[in-house]
Amino acid sequence: xxQKHTLSFEDTGLLNALVQDYLLKKKDTxxxxxxxxxxxxxxxxxxxxxxxxxxDRKILVQSLLQQAQAVTNTSKESxxxxxxxxxxxxxxxxxxxxxxxxxxxxxxxxxxxxxxxxSEWLNKNFPDKKFVPVYWMASEDHDFEEVNHAFVYGKKIxxxxxxxxxxxxxxxxxxxxxxxxxxxVLGPGENSKELISLFKNxxxxxxxxxxxTRFLVNELFGQYGLVIAxxxxxxxxxxxxxxxxxxxxxxIPAKKANETIAYLQTKKYSVQxxxxxxxxxxxxxxxxxxxxxxxxSYSLIGANKIFSKSxxxxxxxxxxxxxxxxxxxxxxxxxHILPNIAYVGGPGELNYWLEYKTMFExxxxxxxxLQLRASIMIIDKNQDQKLNKLGISNAAIFKSEQExxxxxxxxxxxxxxLAEEKKKAEAIFNELQKKTTxxxxxxxxxxxxxxxxxxxxxxxxEAKLNKSLKQRSETEINQIKNIRSKLFPDNTPQERYDNFxxxxxxxxxxxxxxxxxxxxxxxxxxxxLREV
Numbered sequence: 001x002x003q004k005h006t007l008s009f010e011d012t013g014l015l016n017a018l019v020q021d022y023l024l025k026k027k028d029t030x031x032x033x034x035x036x037x038x039x040x041x042x043x044x045x046x047x048x049x050x051x052x053x054x055x056d057r058k059i060l061v062q063s064l065l066q067q068a069q070a071v072t073n074t075s076k077e078s079x080x081x082x083x084x085x086x087x088x089x090x091x092x093x094x095x096x097x098x099x100x101x102x103x104x105x106x107x108x109x110x111x112x113x114x115x116x117x118x119s120e121w122l123n124k125n126f127p128d129k130k131f132v133p134v135y136w137m138a139s140e141d142h143d144f145e146e147v148n149h150a151f152v153y154g155k156k157i158x159x160x161x162x163x164x165x166x167x168x169x170x171x172x173x174x175x176x177x178x179x180x181x182x183x184x185v186l187g188p189g190e191n192s193k194e195l196i197s198l199f200k201n202x203x204x205x206x207x208x209x210x211x212x213t214r215f216l217v218n219e220l221f222g223q224y225g226l227v228i229a230x231x232x233x234x235x236x237x238x239x240x241x242x243x244x245x246x247x248x249x250x251x252i253p254a255k256k257a258n259e260t261i262a263y264l265q266t267k268k269y270s271v272q273x274x275x276x277x278x279x280x281x282x283x284x285x286x287x288x289x290x291x292x293x294x295x296x297s298y299s300l301i302g303a304n305k306i307f308s309k310s311x312x313x314x315x316x317x318x319x320x321x322x323x324x325x326x327x328x329x330x331x332x333x334x335x336h337i338l339p340n341i342a343y344v345g346g347p348g349e350l351n352y353w354l355e356y357k358t359m360f361e362x363x364x365x366x367x368x369x370l371q372l373r374a375s376i377m378i379i380d381k382n383q384d385q386k387l388n389k390l391g392i393s394n395a396a397i398f399k400s401e402q403e404x405x406x407x408x409x410x411x412x413x414x415x416x417x418l419a420e421e422k423k424k425a426e427a428i429f430n431e432l433q434k435k436t437t438x439x440x441x442x443x444x445x446x447x448x449x450x451x452x453x454x455x456x457x458x459x460x461x462e463a464k465l466n467k468s469l470k471q472r473s474e475t476e477i478n479q480i481k482n483i484r485s486k487l488f489p490d491n492t493p494q495e496r497y498d499n500f501x502x503x504x505x506x507x508x509x510x511x512x513x514x515x516x517x518x519x520x521x522x523x524x525x526x527x528x529l530r531e532v
Contacts, residue, residue, distance in 0.1 A: 001507060001514040002378070003532045006525035011395040014375065014493060014526070018269040018354060019347045023372065023524055028267045032260070032354045037342065037371040037524070039125060045341055045369060046091075046126055052339040052366065053088070056239070060337060061086045063235045064227060071206065071215040075222030081132040082227055085339065089129045092227070093119045094334060095344040095373065096136035098143075099167055099213045101159050101175075102150040102182065102199065103220075106495040106503075107346060107373065109512065110519075112217070114373040115344045116224045117520045122342075131341075135217060136334055137230045139168025139210040140324045142281075142288040150499035152185050154489060157499075165287040166324070168210030168232060175203040175212075186501060191508045195501055220512060231333055232283075237320040239337050244280060244316050244323050246363060248291060248298070249309070251277045253328055256359035264355065272352035279328040288324055331356060335365050342369040374519045376527045377494055378503065383483050384530045390476055394528045397487060404480050409466075409473050416469065418462045425454050 009015045009023060022029045025036060035041035045051070064082045068074040084090045095115040097108050115133045122131040141147070144167050149158040159178045163170045179199050186192040202216035203209075214228050231237075246252045254275040261271050281288045282300050289300035291312075298307045307315070315322055325333050331353060334340065343353060350370050360367040377397070379387070387397070391411055392404065399407070429451035436443040470477065489497045503511050519527050 001510065001531065002518050002529035004518040005394050005528040005530065006523060007394055007528065009375075009524075009526055012375075012398045012526050014398070015347050016270055016351055018264065019350045019372065021269075022350065022354065022370070028269075029354070031263075032357055033370060034357065034367050035369050037369050037522070039522075041369055042122065042126070042341070046129065051341075052091070055337075055339055057086045057088070057339070059235060059239065060339075063233055064229060066235075067214075067228070067230050067233065070211050071218060073215055073218045073222065074228075075218060075225070077225035078218070078222055078227055081225040084130050084132060085227075087130065090132060090339065091129065092132050092134045092338045092340045093122065093342045093344060093371075094134040094136055094229075094338060094340045094368075096138055096330075096334065098138045098141050098147045099209050100147045100150070101178070102157070102499055102501055103216070104147065104150055104499065106376070106498050106500050109220075109500045110376055110495060110515070111344060111346065111373045112221055112226065113512065113516045113519060114371070116221065116226060117374075117516060118342060118344060118371055118522060120520065121522045132227055133225065134227045134229050134338065134340070135221075137168065137210060137213060137228060138330075139213075139230050139232045140166045140281075140283060140288065141168075142166055144170070150182075150501070151489070151497050152182060152499050152502050155185055157182050157185065165285070166232065166283060168208065168213075168230070169285075170209045171207060172203040172209055172212045173207070176200075179203065182501065186505045189505060192505045194509070195504050224516075229334075229338070231330065232321070232324070234319075234321040236337050237323065240323075240325070240333050241316055241320050243329070243332060243336060243363060243365075244320065244325075245313070247280055247325075247329055248278050248312065248316075252362060253279055253332070253359050256362050257328060257355050260355045260358050270351065271355070272348055273327055273355060275328040276326075279326045281324040281326060283322055283324040327352065328356075328359075332360060332363065332365050335360070335368060340366075340368050342371045344371045344373050346373055346375075372524060374527055375493075375495060376515065376519065376529060377487060379487070379528065379530045380506075381531045383486065386479050386483060390480060392480070397484075397528070401481060401484050404484065405470075405477050408476050408480060409470055416462065416465050418458050418465075422455055422458050425458060426451065429454070 009020060018029065035044045061082055068079060068082065093115050095111045097111060100108060103109060112135055119131040119133040142165055144161065147167055149156050157178060159175055161170055161174060179196060183196045198216065198219055203212040206212040206215055210230060217226065217228060254277050257275045264271055278291050278293060280291050282291055287302065289303045292299050292301055296309065298312050345353065350372060353370050357367050390408060396404065396407065429447055433444065433447050436447055487494050507514065515529065518529055
């Protein structure tokens with residue numbers, strides 16, 4: 001289905017400076033992580049015989065098994081992996097993501113594939129241990145505008161809802177009309193019908209977005225033993241109470257993260273997340289509200305509620321499920337309840353995880369290896385043939401549209417420079433300059449002005465000539481514009497824009513397996529997959 005080509009991330013220019021330097025093991029990043037994501041780095045971590053020795057695995061297994069019963073299609077492979085987590089030699093590799101409609105952009109699929117591939121690679125290289133891939137559902141997220149749409153063939157398919165609060169609890173009944181719209185956009189075909197049927201089963205046969213997403217992800221990845229973990233769990237949050245108090249009442253996560261942020265700023269690195277003093281929300285059936293200290297009390301922003309310290313402490317002790325961690329505390333929650341050795345994320349995620357090491361160490365929580373997910377570009381046969389004909393290499397694809405147009409024009413030998421003519425004009429006016437200066441120095445500026453006019457005229461002629469030459473390459477230029485608009489829709493990398501449904505409609509259920517196969521292992525490279 002695909003032929004794999006790899007590029008260094010430097011060739012793509014897509015990474016932020018901090019993650020780029022992390023992958024290059026630059027000295028300025030050394031203090032930000034414990035171990036590098038290569039074979040030696042994993043050996044270092046896994047050599048610790050006391051790793052997660054105090055973790056209550058029984059509670060974890062019971063909770064995950066109970067969560068798995070929320071749907072009927074949890075695979076036997078996934079159930080077996082949940083049971084394996086009860087063993088002290090079993091560890092997890094985790095990725096997390098929001099509950100995006102139809103899975104959202106392609107990189108949602110790629111993150112999970114990367115997590116599965118890394119688990120398999122670790123199982124192969126460390127046969128005395130067991131590694132289980134985990135997808136952490138961000139069901140408590142409340143930014144509905146980020147998850148309520150998908151782009152398919154350039155069209156935005158959007159789900160409207162008036163519900164508030166954690167998106168995982170949103171009712172899915174109203175998604176029916178959105179699925180009908182998607183069905184029209186995808187068009188006829190067996191693959192499209194199969195996918196639409198899957199979406200209907202996921203969203204319309206389950207009453208909430210968290211259950212619908214769980215069913216959908218199980219269908220796509222259950223055969224690989226993927227375990228789905230939902231942090232919005234009363235039992236699991238019982239394990240988080242001490243960390244919640246450290247955040248709300250002592251502000252330790254914010255203090256320690258800000259120490260690292262200060263360091264990053266001295267090194268001119270961008271900061272992805274700025275922690276608040278309190279990095280928790282209050283969660284109930286009406287919404288998810290940020291907690292903020294006001295004097296000696298604690299207010300809920302957006303709700304008419306104020307708690308004393310003792311009242312809030314009682315809520316944490318008795319009903320910790322009402323407290324929801326944000327992007328600062330969520331990674332620590334995940335690491336506190338899972339025997340997790342690696343987190344798989346995109347460049348933005350790794351950027352903010354690199355802010356957290358000191359925070360984790362201060363609170364005695366294990367800081368995982370940070371693994372960059374696979375970044376992938378899919379090029380179909382038609383695009384592949386045209387790119388080859390135009391002489392556009394894999395690395396050149398990442399140049400700007402104008403740079404590619406210039407390359408095409410120059411490669412055809414259809415560009416012109418009037419440099420010699422400009423030199424001749426300058427020589428003539430230099431002679432005039434000498435003669436006029438000898439006779440009348442006041443004419444010097446006049447000669448200079450006339451020279452500039454002449455050069456401007458030559459430049460204008462040069463531009464018009466090149467414009468005429470470019471028109472001869474109009475077909476090739478239009479081709480590259482069209483291809484680039486597909487590979488970088490809305491000037492965004494394909495993986496951050498396109499929904500996987502348009503690829504499933506073309507390639508069928510084998511699409512995910514084909515991408516997985518081409519990206520298996522632990523290559524820290526950018527993948528270009530050309531259709532064959």
